[in-house]
Amino acid sequence: MKILVATEKAFAPAAITQIRGVTEAAGYKLALLENYKSTAELLSAVADADGLIVRSDLVTSELLDAAKNLQIVVRAGAGYDNLDLAACTAHNVVAMNTPGQNSNAVAELAFEMMLFQARGGFTGKSGTELRAKTIGIHAFGNVGRYVAEIARGFGMEVYAFDPFVSGSDMASHGVQQCNSSEELYSKCQYVSLHMPANDKTKKSIGYKLLKLMPEGAVLVNTARKEVIDEEGLVKLFDERRDICYLSDIEPDCKAIFDEKFKGRFIFTAKKMGAQTEEANINAGVAAARQIVDFFKTGNQKYKVNL
């Protein structure tokens, strides 16, 4: 049995050591394809893999055609919008994710960007504090819950909107429920996005919603760039000189921001919310354990395809 770790953005070395430990203890061989530069490299590496661990790497029909022995792919992370689930099912491949394993790292990045922006990029000019500010968590899942915990530590007033989570669940985390996204955006000086990218959420955050935000508001996106309607975002930035956008990964319209909106945004060049040693170990080891368990016992917990 061969388990392949194929990551265009490599795990921390300590995570690989532990993934290797789990895999080899089960009697399987671990192969690594890290920092690959072309699809051709990936297609050749998967040719004899029985199990596959990826991050945001695209698992396409073409890859599945090339991976003749593949039985399971685990996305070491939460969002599985990079997996072609229908193609996995058609190729008889079980697809899984590892929910919750990298959530704290993503939540911390949201605050790291907020603090950097609130203090004017550490340039020495007078900034603002997070205490007593309102923060709205849009989608109250694993990351949203860590954001709430950290926000409360900063003394922020915490709100959330999530149509799938009850008010009592939110209240047990010290969070006040909003009944609509409109209410959330109207109330909050900071809004932090934590929904997956799917047909319902793509381009769902746009001009109409964002213009409800109060004076000096900050939109924080550690979810996916695809959930933003960028045309609407640019229109809002043209009209409102007080709004800031902090995003873990550059939007497609980055050139417009560079040209027109200097000082009002932070964009990471590579998605790095989950890029900590701890998150890499948690998600990578969970992925390896899920594969071993699947091969040894048939356990399909965390399966995301039908």
Ligand code: 3PG
């Ligand atoms: C996730 O969905 O788990 C995060 O976006 C992390 O993605 P990454 O593994 O590519 O860093």
